[in-house]
Amino acid sequence: MTTETSAGHRHSLHCILPPHMLEAIAERADDQQARRAALELLAIDNTIRTTRLTEHLTTATAFEVTPSLTPHLQRYVSNANQTQNLPGTLVRSEGQAPSGDVAVDEAYDGLGATFKLYWEVYQRNSIDNAGLDLKGTVHFGVKYDNAFWNGSQMVFGDGDGVYFNRFTVSVDVIGHELTHGVTAHQANLVYQGQPGALNESMSDVFGSLVKQYALNQTAAGADWLIGAGLLAKGVNGVALRSMKAPGTAYDDRNLGKDPQPDHMDHYVTTTSDNGGVHINSGIPNKAFYLTSIALGAHAWEKAGLIWYTTLCDPRLSPTAQFLDFANLTVANAGMLYGSAEAEAVINAWEQVGIHVTLSTPKISGNWILHYSWGATSSYSQVALSFNGNGTFTGSLTGQWHQQDGTLLLSFDTGPAKYSGTVDGNVGSGAMSTFSGLDGAWYLSKQGTTGVIATLKSSTEPGAADAAGSARAVAVKTAENRVKDSASA
């Protein structure tokens, strides 16, 4: 069966963002910056779409070219009958009535719910965005206590009945496995270490969103559990993982305690589990939860779109570390929504110990300019505004102080004896202010939990203990400036 909706038009095989979303941003955004970014991305996007289409056409043996203008939902659920032979016997395909086998029907419905989230919210047409068939096998193995993605289909065990119930019991488990397919078609994050934990986190994030979307839950109202109902009666635990409170899902005498960290301070270094991919995923999971709560309403809306856009972002490398991913979520939050949302994302990462180092922190507003020379340092607020082309400008006022025979720039309150602008480029790191003045300076942006972004000159002007001659030049320049300022 093919489902058709008029929700959107597909122009390509792969997406970065659905074109209609970019167009909507470009049309509606009152934020000049977001609008320009969307327009730029639209232009780039079309180029990439063309490139990808060309790639597909030239590698037709590897990819089936199925330009899909309408969503294509085709489910196949098979029964392995307690063997480990895949895919097993086909028992329910698209459009067929419920089979009466609860695992079969849960898998069928879960695949449908997952498809629905990806299509209705992100306009993604199945795993590959080209209408790939969704295949799942249930009753895999004997008392098999796991679920996995084998690279082309989902596989679910019945559970052993002692520790686990059947693995189709929770729709987020189905969303989790299917999302491994999505990730493989997008960033293809390497299944090891931090990129592996990001890969796992993507599956937990969108697995949870499948459930929240199906139940129409708000971010605040959702349980944020992965595999609720999966642990058998008698096990001391509520689920396999908690995105809201990693490390608290279970604490059982036989199964052990949930090992997930919720902060980089507790990052687990291990050779097990591909370097702890199911352990350290707690860190990015928590960051997504915090972002969702901060942005309010439904998690699949703003937070989900920021994460989805990042998963599809060509800048996301297969070997991305947490910090690389975090930086892109902030950039995408700024591009999609604006500075308030970008700041919310920065704060979320900050709370799990990831200090975003933005190459493009487009967070306009009050920043702190720090200036130091010798043993003395001073700082002041400066209002920065960021331009779409990566440059920024801010205005500042200050006054000169005489201290220990040295002229110092200070930003103490009082009548201004200096006024000027600070200009820079976030891409190159170049900044200009106090031209000719010696000393070191940088800009930082305060968030609710501390510094959330910094801008430093790529070539820091003279060291704090600069040679006397350099200092003399600087003092002279400063005197000139005071003079200029007074005569202005």
Added chain:
Amino acid sequence: MRIRFESDGGFAYLPGLNRPFVVDTAELPPATATELEALAHTARASASGEPPSGADQRSYRITIDSGGGSRTMTFTDPVSDPAAQALIDRLKELKKP
């Protein structure tokens, strides 16, 4: 015969499931011991090569020490050899308290 059983990874990655388990067939009831030893002799590791594509598969390592020497086999889901499947399932059950 001494058998060491380890598992790793999986969507359901729980520390307790992955705790190494060692069993000496001499300490098992005779019927169970015979069954386990037969499976251990028959089980064959899958022809391995490249790591599997996909995600969340569990992997297993079984080391069999029969006095005359030891043999280690590794497996990743899905396990193709029926004797290996049965051996893994049996060890999982024996591991449970």
